[in-house]
Amino acid sequence: MAEIKDPENTILMELKDGTVTIQLLPDVAPEHTARMKELARAGAYDNVAFHRVIDGFMAQTGDVQHANMEKDYNPRMAGTGGSDKPDLPAEFSKIPHARGSLGAARSANPNSANSQFFINFKDNDFLNGQYTVYGQVIEGMEHVDALTRGEPPADPDRMISVKVAADA
Numbered sequence: 001m002a003e004i005k006d007p008e009n010t011i012l013m014e015l016k017d018g019t020v021t022i023q024l025l026p027d028v029a030p031e032h033t034a035r036m037k038e039l040a041r042a043g044a045y046d047n048v049a050f051h052r053v054i055d056g057f058m059a060q061t062g063d064v065q066h067a068n069m070e071k072d073y074n075p076r077m078a079g080t081g082g083s084d085k086p087d088l089p090a091e092f093s094k095i096p097h098a099r100g101s102l103g104a105a106r107s108a109n110p111n112s113a114n115s116q117f118f119i120n121f122k123d124n125d126f127l128n129g130q131y132t133v134y135g136q137v138i139e140g141m142e143h144v145d146a147l148t149r150g151e152p153p154a155d156p157d158r159m160i161s162v163k164v165a166a167d168a
Contacts, residue, residue, distance in 0.1 A: 002139030009033060010165035011040060011135065015147070016157055020119075020140035021165075022102055029091035029134035032104050032113065036134070037164050039064060039083060039115055045162035047071070051078035051152045057124065059147050060105055061159060062116035069158050078152055082114030090132055097127040100144075102135030119144050 002021040004010045011022040026033040039045055045062065047070040052060040061067070065081025066074045090110040097103055097120050105116035113132060120127075121144070137144065147157045 004165050007166040007168075008164065009037075011036060012161075012163045012165050012168050013045075013140075014160040014162070015140075015143045016160070017143040017146050018140055020143050021138050022135045023138045024102075024135045025095065025133065028093045028095055029104075029132050031088050032091055032132050032134035035083075035085065035088060035115070036117070038085070040162045040164050041167065044083060044115070045159050047158050047160065049073065049075075049078055049152070049156040049158045050147050051075070051156060052118075053147050053149045053153055053156075054151065055149050056121060058103070058118040058120045059144055060116060060118040062105065064115045069156070075152050075156075078156075079116070082116065085114065087111060088113045088132075091134070092129050092132060094128075095133040097124040097131065097133060098136075099123055100137035100141050101133050102137070103127060104132040104134060106131065121145065 009024040013020040044064040049067040066077035104113035106113040
């Protein structure tokens with residue numbers, strides 16, 4: 001079990017094979033951190049599909065509007081939606097897009113991140129300074145590595161539940 005130093009800023013993401021523990025970075029990206037905790041506490045991420053999983057690159061999820069596999073799941077629309085909250089301003093930093101880092105997914109507009117995020121399978125330095133990094137997997141990356149690949153996957157995996165460790 002990972003040592004959780006800051007339960008208020010740690011996410012426990014339950015996948016089919018086990019728990020992924022993510023340390024959020026409130027000092028680096030306070031608005032993105034707050035949004036993830038808000039949506040997790042509302043249960044918005046529960047049952048949301050990994051709609052874009054590219055081998056050797058990253059796994060993307062978090063479309064709470066179109067990708068909830070228990071409620072109105074639309075594989076054609078998955079990846080195009082967000083939450084009912086306003087978009088977030090970019091919070092770029094010097095933190096690299098390293099293996100296991102959590103990045104904010106967005107459109108071409110740097111200030112369009114909302115609820116979607118991705119977890120990097122490897123160091124993706126070409127993303128540095130282009131996408132907000134706001135977390136790091138500290139345990140359970142093997143469960144992310146085991147996700148079904150595809151854009152979208154034919155039978156996508158999902159986040160079974162997402163909780164703030166302080167609430168678990």
